[in-house]
Amino acid sequence: xxxxxxxxxxxxxxxxxxxxxxxxxxxxxxxxxxxxxxxxxxxxxxxxxxxxxxxxxxxxxxxxxxxxxxxxxxxxxxxxxxxxxxxxxxxxxxxxxxxxxxxxxxxxxxxxxxxxxxxxxxxxxxxxxxxxxxxxxxxxxxxxxxxxxxxxxxxxxxxxxxxxxxxxxxxxxxxxxxxxxxxxxxxxxxxxxxxxxxxxxxxxxxxxxxxxxxxxxxxxxxxxxxxxxxxxxxxxxxxxxxxxxxxxxxxxxxxxxxxxxxxxxxxxxxxxxxxxxxxxxxxxxxxxxxx
Numbered sequence: 001x002x003x004x005x006x007x008x009x010x011x012x013x014x015x016x017x018x019x020x021x022x023x024x025x026x027x028x029x030x031x032x033x034x035x036x037x038x039x040x041x042x043x044x045x046x047x048x049x050x051x052x053x054x055x056x057x058x059x060x061x062x063x064x065x066x067x068x069x070x071x072x073x074x075x076x077x078x079x080x081x082x083x084x085x086x087x088x089x090x091x092x093x094x095x096x097x098x099x100x101x102x103x104x105x106x107x108x109x110x111x112x113x114x115x116x117x118x119x120x121x122x123x124x125x126x127x128x129x130x131x132x133x134x135x136x137x138x139x140x141x142x143x144x145x146x147x148x149x150x151x152x153x154x155x156x157x158x159x160x161x162x163x164x165x166x167x168x169x170x171x172x173x174x175x176x177x178x179x180x181x182x183x184x185x186x187x188x189x190x191x192x193x194x195x196x197x198x199x200x201x202x203x204x205x206x207x208x209x210x211x212x213x214x215x216x217x218x219x220x221x222x223x224x225x226x227x228x229x230x231x232x233x234x235x236x237x238x239x240x241x242x243x244x245x246x247x248x249x250x251x252x253x254x255x256x257x258x259x260x261x262x263x264x265x266x267x268x269x270x271x272x273x274x275x276x277x278x279x280x281x282x283x284x285x286x287x288x289x290x291x
Contacts, residue, residue, distance in 0.1 A: 003089075004085070004086060004089050007085050007089065008081075008082045008085050008086065011081045011082065011084075011085050012078055012081055012082060015074075015077055015078055015081045016071075016074065016078075019070065019071050019073075019074050019077065020058055020061075020070040020071070021054065021272070022077075022137075023058075023061070023070055023071075023072065023073070023137050024054055024057045024058055024061070024272060025269050025272060026134055026137045026138065026230060026269075027057070027137065027138070027140060027141070027241075028057070028268065028269040028272065028275075029227055029230050029231065029268055029269035030138055030141065030230075030231065030234065030241045030242075030246055030247070031246050031247070031265075031268065031289045031290070032140075032141045032241060032246065032288055032289060033051060033052075033283065033288055033289050033290065034057075034060055034288050035051075035052040035056060035057070035060055036283050036285065037049040037050060037051055037277045037283060038050060038052070042274055042276075043274060048276065048277075049276075049277045050274065050275055050276065050277070051275035051276070051277060052275070053272055053273045053274070053275060054272040054273060057272070058070060061140065064140075065140070069140075072136050072137055072139070072140065073132070073133040073134070073135075073136035073137045075149075075150050076129040076130075076132040076133045076136065076150045076153070077129070077130075077133040079126075079129045079150065080126040080129035080130055080133065081126075083122075083125060083126050083129070084122040084123070084125070084126040085122075087118075087121055087122040087125050087126070088118045088119065088121070088122040089118075091117060091118040091121050091122070092114060092115070092118045105189065108185060108186070108189045111185075112181065112182060112185045112186075115181060115185075116178055116181055116182070119177055119178075119181065120174060120177070120178065123170075123173060123174055123177060124170070124174075127166065127167055127169075127170050127173070128154070128157075128166035128167070129150075130173075130233065131157070131165070131166060131167075131168055131169070131233045132147060132150060132153040132154070132157070134230055134233045134234050135147045135153070135233070135234055135237060135239060136153070138234045138239050138240075138241035138242065139239055139241075140241075141239070141240045141241040141246070141288075142239055142240025142241065144239055144240065146238060146239065154166075157237075160237075160238070161237070165237075168232050168233045168234075168235070168237075169228070169229040169230060169231070169232035169233035169253065170229070171229075171253055172225045172226075172228045172229040172232065172253045172257075173225065173226070173229035175225055176222040176224075176225025176226055176229065177222075179221070179222050179225070180217065180221070180222045183217055183221065183222075184217055187217070223266075223267060223270050224257065224260070224266045224267075227260065227266065227267075227268060227269060227270075228253050228256050228257050228260065229253070231247060231250075231256055231260075232250065232253050232256055235247055235249065235250050235256070236249045236250075245287050245289065245291070246289060264278070264279070265278075277290075278290050
C-alpha cells in the first residue's frame with residue numbers, strides 16, 4: 001500500500017513538472033502556430049527559417065493566459081496519472097510474488113504479456129480523463145470555456161457524444177503503447193542475450209535496459225499512433241482546434257492516419273526544438289497555421 005502511494009506521489013510530481021511541455025506539444029500536434037517563422041540557425045550553423053520552440057511557445061501562452069495558463073488540463077491529467085498507477089499495480093499484483101529469473105524467451109514473453117495487460121487496463125480506465133485533458137488544452141486556440149471543469153466535462157461529453165465520446169482516440173493509443181512495449185522488451189532481450197557478455201539475470205535488470213531504449217524507439221516508431229490518438233480525441237468535438245481549418249471531420253482513426261500521411265504531417269509535434277518550416281507550405285497569419 002505504501003509502495004503504491006509513493007508511486008502515485010512520484011507520478012503526480014512528474015505530471016505537474018511535465019504539464020507545460022505536454023500543453024505545447026498538443027497545440028503543435030493540432031497544427032496551431034500562433035507565432036510566425038523567424039530566421040535563425042540550425043544545429044549546423046546554417047541560416048534557416050524556424051518555428052518557435054518550446055520556450056518561445058510557452059512564453060506566448062504565459063503572455064496570453066499568465067503562468068497559470070501553462071497548467072490547463074492539469075486536474076484531469078493528475079486523476080489519470082493516479083488512477084492509472086493504482087490500476088497498473090493492482091493488475092500486476094497477483095503475480096508479483098511469482099517473479100522468476102529471466103533466462104529464457106518464454107519468460108520474457110510471459111512478463112511482457114503481463115505488463116501489456118496491466119498497461120492496457122490502466123489506459124482503458126483512464127482514457128476518459130485523457131480526452132478531457134486534451135480538450136481543455138485545445139480550448140486555447142478558440143478561447144473557449146466549454147470544458148472548464150472535470151466533472152462538468154464528463155457531463156458535456158456524455159450529453160453530446162454518449163459513452164463513445166469518452167473513448168475517442170483509444171484504439172491508436174492502445175496500439176502504440178502495445179507496439180512500443182513489445183518492441184523495447186524484445187530488443188532488450190536480444191541485446192542482453194547476444195550482445196552483452198553477461199546475460200540478463202533478473203526481470204528488474206531487463207526493465208532497466210528496456211527503459212533505456214523505450215524513449216528513442218517510442219518517439220521514432222510509435223509517435224504517429226500518439227499523434228493520431230490525440231487528434232481523434234479532439235476531432236469534431238465543438239472546439240475550434242478540432243474543426244476546419246485545423247482538421248476536417250475524420251471518419252475514423254485510419255482516415256486521420258491516411259490524411260496526415262498524405263500531407264506529410266506524421267511527425268508533427270514530435271520535436272519542440274529546432275523546428276523546421278514544413279516544406280512546400282506557407283504560413284497563414286489569419287489562421288495561425290500552415291497550409
